[in-house]
Each structure stands twice: as C-alpha cells, then as structure tokens.
Amino acid sequence: MEPTNETASIEFFLLGLTDDPELQPLIFSLFLSTYLFTILGNLLIILAVSADPHLHTPMYFFLSNLSFTDICISTTTIPKVLVNIKAQDQSITYTGCLTQIGSVVTFGGLENCLLVVMAYDRYVAICHPLRYMVIMHPGLCVLLVLYSLFISAGHALLHSLMASHLSFCQDVEIPHFFCELTQVIRLACSDTLINNLLMYIVSSLFFGVPLVGIIFSYAQILSSVLRIPSAGGKSKAFSTCGSHLSVVSLFYGTGFSVYMSSAVTESSFKNIVASMMYIVIPQMLNPFIYSMRNKEMKGALRHLIMVLSSLCGGEGERLGNPNLNTYNFLSR
Template identity: 65%
Template sequence: MEPSSSTSISEFLLLGLTNDPRLQPLIFSLFLCIYLVTVLGNLLIILAVSSDINLHTPMYFFLSSLSINDICLNTNTIPKMLMNLITQNQSITYIACLTKVLFVLVFTGLENCLLAVMACDRYVAICHPLRYSTIINPSSCILMVLISLFFSFVFGLLHTLMVLRLSFCTDIKMSHFFCELAQLLKLACSDILINNILVYFASLVFGGIPISEIIFSYTHILSAVLRVPSQGRIYKTFSTCGSHVSIVFLFYGTILGVYISSAVTDSPEKTVVASVMYSVVPQMLNPFIYSLRKKDMKEALRKLISRVWAGLQWH
C-alpha cells in the first residue's frame, strides 16, 4: 500500500488470544493466576535476598535485578489484557501502545543483558576465584546493571522513535494480547525497510552478544571443571550454575520457538500463543527454578515465610 491510503489513527485494537466468548473467562483466570504467581514469586525472591545477609552476594544481586525486571515486563503486558477481557473493550490508544512497545523492548533487552551478566559472574567465580572479589565488587555490579539498563533503554527508544515516522492503514486490528513491535510494523502502510534493518541489527546486538558471552563463559567453566575433575567440584559447579543455565534455556528456547512458529505458520492465533511463551512463562518460572534448586535460597525463603507467619499470628 502507498502512504496515501493511510489515515491518522488514534487507537489500535488488541484482539487477544481468542474471540470465543466461552474461552475468555478461562483465559482471564489463567492469566490472572500467572500474573499473581509471577509478582508474588519474584517479590519473595527480592525480599528473601534483601532480608538475609548470607545472600548479599553479586549472584543474588543480579537475581534480584532479574526478578524486578520480570515483574515490570509482565506488569507492562498482562494487566491491560485482563482489563480488556473485563470491559470487553479491545482498544488501546496510539500513545499507550507505543509506550508499551517501548517498555517491552526495554525489559526484554534488559533480560538478555542480565542473563549475560550472570553468566559472566559465574565465569569469574569459577575460573578466577582469587580475583573474584576484586573484579565482581558492589560498584561493578551496580555499574553492569546500570549499563545494561542504559543500552536497553536506548535500544527500545530508538525503535519507538522509528515507529513514529510510519503512517498506518485503516486496519488497526492487532492479532496479539499486547503491543509488540513486529505486530505494529505489520499494520504500517509506509515503507518499513529501515525499521526492519534496525530490528535485525538490534536482534544481532542484543541477541548475538549476550548469547556469545554466555557460551564463552560456560565453555570456559566446563573446561576448568574437566581439567581437574572431582565429584565434589562437579557437584558444586552444577549446583551453582544449574539454575542460571535452566533460565537461559527457558528464555532463549521460548524466543526461538516464537521465531520458528512465525516462520512455519501464517496463523496469527498460533503466533500469539507462541509469544506467550517468551513474554510470560519464563518470568513466572524463574523464581521457582532458583528457589527449588539452591539450598541457601530455600533456607532464606523459609526464614522469611516464618517471620511473616509469626507476625500475622502476633497481630
């Protein structure tokens, strides 16, 4: 289409996961539970880390940052979907949609960076233990998170500003439950070549660099463990790195699933269901992966829950 067939739009329509009224109560209940579990689970991680001095380490500082990011990411997407199901109003304003696109990109980019930073932390801890406290100190931890946030925000803002130059057609229906950049570009009438180039470049930077860093870290970790093999060292390494590796596979595996689904099917419904897997599921499961696999986290959570329970009984 030519830009001349476009119009000045003020809103989009988010079609959600289904138009079947019979399924909407089930979807509402499911996503409300997912959201509550995500928020409560990640809040428990944050409170456990902040309240237990034994967890005041770089690894758990990065985990807390990841939990905050997961809460923000799901808060940016799920509540609007739940509100639309309650009100039966699928509309979202143009500005609100662009804002959500911005924050989805920021929080997704930050998730990539934090996973890479956590891999770097494990690499230094296992391969350079004598220099660990010098390299991974409180100042460097804060700096790495701030740098990750800065580049993620620049990445998201650049994409959002590039969308502002586009004109949109009269078809404002988006086959999704939140405003996603790829879906927004499909509705544009004007040329999106520059936007697509930027998307591929950003995917290379925010996907390729973190994944390469994670592969580099764990290749050296595996090499270091195998050079001096011992059952105790292998077990300690597995217990230290197992949770992070599980989260990495979950996050990048679901993103890969979205791309494969988009490539092999033209069905918008299947694509949006696949998108749920990277934008909702990993954020919900991350707290369980860490709390169930690490003894010190389980102990901190037990103490926290005991104190809360004792406080409730006192009142």
Template identity: 70%
Template structure:
C-alpha cells in the same frame, strides 16, 4: 489502501488469542493466575535477598535485578490484557500501544543483558575463585546493571522515535494480545527499511552478543570444571550454574520457538501461543527455578516466611 498519519490515529484493536465469549473467563483466569504467581514469586526473591545479609553477594544482586525485570516485563503486558478482557473491549490507544511496544523491547533487551552478566558472574566464581570478590566487586556489579539498563532504554526509545514518524493504514487491527513491534510494523504504509535495519542491528547486538557471551563463558566454565579431580567438587561447581542454565534455556528456547512459529506457520493462533510462552511463562517460572534448586535461597525464603508468620 488509504493511510493516515499517526496524529490521526486514536486506537488499535488487539485481536489476539480468541474473541469467543465462552472462553473469555478461562483466558482471564489463566492470565491472572500466571501474573499473580509471577509477582508473588519474584517479590519473595527480592525481599528474601534484601533482608538476608548472607545473600548480599554479586550473584544475588543480579538475581534481584532479574526478578525486578521479570515483574516489569509481565506488568507491561498482562494488566492491559486483563482489563480488556473484563470490559470486553480490545482497544488500546495509540500512545498506549507505542508505550507497550517500547517497554516490551526494553525489558526484553534487559533480560538478555542480565542473563549474560550472570553467566560472567558464574565464570568469575568458578574459573577465578580466589580473585572472585576482587573481580566482582560491588562497584562493577552496579555498573553492569546500570549499563544494561541504560543501553536497553536507549534502544527502546530509539525504536519509539522511529515508529512515531510512520504512517499507518486504516485497518488498525493487531492480531495479537499485546502490541508486538513486528505486528505494529505490518500495519504501516510507510517505508520501513530504516526501522527493519534498526531491528536487525539491535537484535544482533542484544541477542547475538548475549548468546555468544553466555556460550563463551560456559565453554570456559565446563573446561575448568572438568579439570577438577574430585566428583564432589565437580558436582558443586555444576550445581552453582544449574539454575542459571535452566533460566537461559527457558528464555532463549521459548524465544526461538516463537521465532520459528512465526516464520514457518501462517496461523496467527500458533504465533500468539508461542508469544505467551516467551513473554509470560519464563518470567513466572524463574523464581521457582532459583528457589527450588538453591539451598541458600530456600533457607532465606524459609526465614523470611517464618518472620511473616511470626508477625501475623
């Protein structure tokens, strides 16, 4: 098969979901609705926490960081899909595809780290309540968020640098609605051994370490809660972790479903649907999970919306 260097590539074609003209309005409406719900929900979380001094605690600092990451994650994917749908042109430039792939990797890794950091925060709150504010001081919170962002950016850029040195085949069609790295790699005619090793190592680092950390912290949390004598105390302790556990289950559950779907099924359509569930749905539902299950967050949102209504 004839190949070409990346400098000769002008664009890729995103052949994801469906090209049936009659379904394009439905797909546009679906993605637009999910994107608007994502943006509005996460922005409300960020603004409510920012204006309510009672929520200026480590837990809500991490929640704001997660909301910002969720907005960024979806923004790196959905707007391009909406534009392509409207102009009926599924092309994306080489630099645009590389940038999108880099951003998806970066925000995906950052999501992993933030969920692990939030598990550590709940571990400190429940297992060491008297020393919680000493352990989770503002300096440590900022350092944890900055470290998570830095290492995610470094690994995202590292993937891009490696991909830049690949040559690609002429058939530059990606059977997906965004530039996913695994689909990107399948188009290359170059040796991908180093890139595959890099993907494997980074996946082990981010997914493996994050999941292991979350499991470790929650084992200690459950052990501490079970030692609480009163049922009210147990319920209160578990309720502080309920929202985070739901978000973790949703993120890793959909991610695992996408991996299984791509591994056991040869159907591109099933893989694309699984990718939607992983890259769009968790980010859209996270604000509802935290706001509906958290009394302080509901009070803050009620105050914030009340102020907006008063100004209007």
C-alpha cells in the same frame, strides 16, 4: 488509499487469544493467576535476598534485579489484557501501544543483558575464585546493571522512534494480546523496509552478542570444572550454575521459538502462543527454578515465609530477628 497524516489519532485493537465470549472468563483467570504467581514469586526472591545477609553477594544482587525485571515485563503486558477482558474493550491508544512496545523491548533487553552479566559472574567465581570479591566489587555490580539498563533503553528507543514514523490507514486490529513490534510493523501502510532491517539486524546483534558471551563463559567454566580433581568439587561447581543455565535455556529457547514461529507461519494463534511462552511463562517460572535448584535460596525463602507467617499470626515480636532488617548491598 493514501496513508493518513493523523496516525496519532488512530486506535489499535488487541484481538487477544480469541473473540469467543464463553472463553473470556477462562482466559481472564489464566492471565490473572499467571500474573499473581509471577509477582508473588519474584517479590519473594527480592525480599529473601534483601532479608538474608548470607545472600548479599553479587550473584544474588543480579538475581534480585532479574526478578524485578520479570515483574516489570509482566506488568507491562498482562494488566492491560485483564482490563480489556473485564471492560470488554479491546482498544489501546496509539501512544499506549508505542509505550508498550518500548517497555517490552526495554525489559526484555534488560533481562537478556542481566543473563550475560550473571554468566560472567559465574565465570569469575569458578575460574578466578581467589580474586572473585576483588573483581566483582559492589561498584562494578551496580555499573553492570546500569549499563545493561542504558543499552536496553537505547535499543528500545530506536525501535520506538522508528515505529512512530509509520503511517496507518485506519484503526488497526492487532492479532495479539499486546502490541508486539513485529505485528505493528506488518500492519503499517507506509514503507517498512528500514524498520524490518533494523528489527532483524540490530535485534540479532543485541541478543546474539550476549548469547555468544554466555556460551563463551560456560565454555571457560566447563574447562575449569573438568580440571577439578574431586567429584564433589565438580558437583558443587556445576550446582552453582544449574539454575542460571535453566533460566538461560528457558529465555533463549522460548525467544527462538517466537522468532521461528513468526518466520515460518502466518497463523496468528500460533504466534500468540509462541509469544506467551516468551513474554509470560519464563517470568513466572524463573523464581521456581532458582528456589528449587538452590539450597541457599530454599533456606532463605523458608525462613522468610516462616517470619511472614509469624508476623501475620501476631507472633512477630516473639520470633523477630534483627538480621531481618533490609540490608544495603551497596554499603559493603
């Protein structure tokens, strides 16, 4: 059958985790609770960093951007799942599908870039402590975030434009809960060789180079820490990296599991579960990792929650603190 020239009029259908109507309420509750925890946790991180002057450092500036990115990734995928389940309508438009692909690749790439930027920040803080504030000045921090966003958007635009040239013979059923690039390419009727080559080569470089940068940064950090004479100094140095290492392991570990799952199995359910571990779970767990493993963040969150509770209870005026005004990091 010849591919149609009216691809833009085709609708995609997201089959989700299961088509069993009895399980739909459970899946809806699962995604809703995950989304709420993700939004609340990451929003608290952003508010805590903004409200506490002690956290107005490059490290926490990057953490705020990471939390914002996690919110964006979750918002790109989960609300559509909730709407589809509630409306009992699995469709997504062609334009909506391409937009979702572009958004997921953009914010996933941005998180990838931010993790290597945060590794560089830890490298400078531990290996060059006396020059830390000179090197990691506000202008450079903003530039690193903007550059990360720029190359992530460029990476996503490349894949989105290539995907827009694909033809589909009929309305397409995607065995997933969101428009994943690999799944859409597999379902195309036209030749996908170039798309597959770009997906594996460009994506391998885009995610591989930052991973090498992270490994190099921590190799230098480890070398510097081992030269510290006191056990207390070593422990303090490692503690500043513990949260970041945990997030890096979660991000790349789940991403690698998705890659391996799509390579060795054709099971759509296993691919969906692997993708959930990559696109849903890390974004929910990141705030808990940073809040549980970081004393400064623990204190800032505890203070923020106390103030918010006081304000909700009508005692905001009595417990008000002028230091809780939003601080502009860029003005420093």
